[in-house]
Amino acid sequence: MIVREIQTKTLLSSVRQPDDWFGLRYNLNLYRGCQHQCIYCDTRSECYQIEDFEHEILVKANALELLADELPRKRVKGTIGTGSMNDPYQPIELERNLTGRAMQIIARNRFPVHILTKSDLVVRDLDVIREIAKVYAAVSFTITAADDGLSRQLEPGAPATSKRLEAISKFSQAGIYTGVLLMPVLPFIEDTEENIRGVIRQTAEAGGKYVLAAMGLTLRDRQREYYYAALDRNYPGLSQRYRTAYGDRYHAEPPNSKKLYALVAEECSRLGLSTR
Numbered sequence: 001m002i003v004r005e006i007q008t009k010t011l012l013s014s015v016r017q018p019d020d021w022f023g024l025r026y027n028l029n030l031y032r033g034c035q036h037q038c039i040y041c042d043t044r045s046e047c048y049q050i051e052d053f054e055h056e057i058l059v060k061a062n063a064l065e066l067l068a069d070e071l072p073r074k075r076v077k078g079t080i081g082t083g084s085m086n087d088p089y090q091p092i093e094l095e096r097n098l099t100g101r102a103m104q105i106i107a108r109n110r111f112p113v114h115i116l117t118k119s120d121l122v123v124r125d126l127d128v129i130r131e132i133a134k135v136y137a138a139v140s141f142t143i144t145a146a147d148d149g150l151s152r153q154l155e156p157g158a159p160a161t162s163k164r165l166e167a168i169s170k171f172s173q174a175g176i177y178t179g180v181l182l183m184p185v186l187p188f189i190e191d192t193e194e195n196i197r198g199v200i201r202q203t204a205e206a207g208g209k210y211v212l213a214a215m216g217l218t219l220r221d222r223q224r225e226y227y228y229a230a231l232d233r234n235y236p237g238l239s240q241r242y243r244t245a246y247g248d249r250y251h252a253e254p255p256n257s258k259k260l261y262a263l264v265a266e267e268c269s270r271l272g273l274s275t276r
């Protein structure tokens with residue numbers, strides 16, 4: 001994969017209020033593109049203007065100096081979210097350490113943070129996140145497949161489910177607020193009661209405190225084309241089932257989504273997990 005440095009004029013973007021999902025005020029993206037290569041990723045869509053999502057990672061070379069300049073000038077110390085457009089702890093972070101150094105700047109300026117990731121690399125920054133947690137910190141791991149084999153097939157560049165659960169356990173033991181994003185739940189692949197129960201049970205066993213669930217996935221332009229090609233490789237005939245069920249619809253929700261939402265609410269209540 002090609003890595004190219006770019007310059008950016010601003011770094012933090014404001015989030016439309018209220019943000020009922022993650023409680024964010026600002027978004028922070030230090031990279032463009034993502035090495036996790038999840039087959040369903042919405043960021044492949046044309047609207048995000050990333051031309052070569054599969055083969056190129058853009059590094060915002062001036063990101064840290066911008067962050068250090070922008071944070072002290074913010075009038076509202078709202079929660080900074082990172083992980084909306086790419087994974088802040090994708091493999092290149094091991095080399096560049098942009099996210100780790102950004103967390104140090106955030107800690108110095110006493111801003112709260114919510115990290116969204118699929119990677120156990122975030123454990124590297126546990127100490128600085130614990131410092132941020134004196135104000136507020138949440139670390140959310142996307143887990144949609146209870147089985148390692150399935151997670152590797154759907155998210156080939158990301159650590160397997162079991163690695164993410166180990167990371168949840170470490171954050172939980174350190175007293176840091178952590179849990180799972182059960183999203184997206186792919187129709188006809190992950191939308192079984194067995195899979196949903198498995199993810200929720202494993203979250204509780206690892207010490208997670210919440211499960212935020214969203215059934216289905218988005219499907220538009222380049223994202224749809226890539227996803228259907230991946231289905232043709234791994235699940236022959238399934239892309240035609242999607243075309244028949246959803247046509248050109250933007251949101252593809254499992255036929256049993258109401259039942260699955262009820263299951264999430266029931267299981268989380270039973271295990272003492274929050275759903276918001």
